[in-house]
Amino acid sequence: MVIKKKTRVRRAKKVNASRAEKAGRKFCDMPEMAVRQVPQDVDPGRAAFILDMDNIWVNGTVIHYCFFEHTKHDSPTKWTGSVADKRAVRKAFKEWKDLGIGLEFVEVKNLDEAEIRIGFNQDEGSWSYIGTYPMGNISKRKRTMNFGWPLTTSHGKDTALHEIGHSLGAKHEHQNPFAGIQWNRQGVYDYFSGPPNNWSRRKIDSNILDAVSESDVEGSGWDSNSVMHYEFRAALIEGPSPYDSTGIHPAAGLSPKDKSLAQHFYPSLRKKDYINLIPFQSEVIQIEAGGQVNLVIKPQTTRKYTMQSFGEADTLMVLFEDGGTDDPIYLQADDDSGTDYNAKIEHRLMKGTTYILRVRLYWANAAGEMAVMLW
Structure with a gap:
């Protein structure tokens, strides 16, 4: 009992001293x-x-x-x-x-x-x-x-x-x-x-x-x-x-x-969180508001490409160049939130280079009604 009582007093003084500090x-x-x-x-x-x-x-x-x-x-x-x-x-x-x-x-x-x-x-x-x-x-x-x-x-x-x-x-x-x-x-x-x-x-x-x-x-x-x-x-x-x-x-x-x-x-990202984005194939986005999809682009030819979201959704789209390091290079972004148009990026992509398109969803009118396409 005595030991417990002394312990309580000592802790109380510590708290008081901390607050005073x-x-x-x-x-x-x-x-x-x-x-x-x-x-x-x-x-x-x-x-x-x-x-x-x-x-x-x-x-x-x-x-x-x-x-x-x-x-x-x-x-x-x-x-x-x-x-x-x-x-x-x-x-x-x-x-x-x-x-x-x-x-x-x-x-x-x-x-x-x-x-x-x-x-x-x-x-x-x-x-x-x-x-x-x-x-x-x-x-x-x-x-x-x-x-x-x-x-x-x-x-x-x-x-x-x-x-x-x-x-x-x-x-x-x-x-x-x-x-x-x-x-x-x-x-x-x-x-x-x-x-x-x-x-x-x-x-x-x-x-x-x-x-x-x-x-x-x-x-x-x-x-x-x-x-x-x-x-x-x-x-x-x-x-x-x-x-x-x-x-x-x-x-x-x-x-x-x-x-x-x-x-x-900002959840930890794993390899399975990355999806290959193939030209002329629509990738349906099925995530909740605040969620994000990470799309990998490996162009087969060097030319100007268009990346665009489709559907009634507000998105932030950001394109990075993956130079094979842990520090991808920011290239371009578009934010369509609160507008009537869809996020769209046009950029010259180089054959043999890997790119990452990160799409953060603010809001979607209904689940499954948003998609991203590359052409």
Whole structure:
């Protein structure tokens, strides 16, 4: 009995000390991004699928990341990170990859080759753009991710996982419309407008108080332990119980739901997941919304080919050249979601070269009513 009693006291002190350590910390400050506009005449259910999948990578993509180095890239000195912080980011990429997801992460030295470009300006907060948003929107000489404090602490390690989560398409979990958090709004404004965050009212709204639209999230329950969730003191919450008295304190690291969602959107790819696409033969796509088909093209002649989807469906179609390495080369893409036309790519394919056509389904009017053809 005595031993058990002492054990309880020791654990309670550890929890209290941990919460005290986290008080007054800085939080992720996401940059503003233009919201995708879906035509008003598009059915709400169809629009929901489109917005839910917006900025999600096609599975199997090799994502390249690059650290800004002022001596190499003629960038501000403040953007260059320490050896320890860069090591922490590499470990965070590896932790996401070790879930067995179908994405690959490769560090490169050339900014022009990188989809994710990372800075370490300590005068700013930590932030990242969502998923594929930077492609076509952000200059190759600008950051797509920044870390604004050391990453070697427990909070820093979670920050690295959090920002990479954004780059994979994840949004803030505390803004999940299914969370049901009843905010002490004035308390939130007072707390986050002060040090160390010093946020404007608009920034507090966009990062905390404005719930994400139900059409923008996977329709599952709230995960208070997600690495994408901020920590909040009890004084900032009016309900529900027990959070109004305990606050919300996510456990460190990736939660079980973080892991399952990553594996859902980016499942491991196996050889049997690849289907040969033969010219002039229609390949019927039978997958659920959010699913993906991977088609292999081995042209017998060198000429211009057309790849097109058919049927009432919203798809993202991406063509890669498989050079026999683990890093296929991106060639071209088309996204027909929310429109009346079908995704279509026209490209000159070379005999003796293998290509991969990845087709991600946002929405289909009915199962089995979508197909892809090559001619």
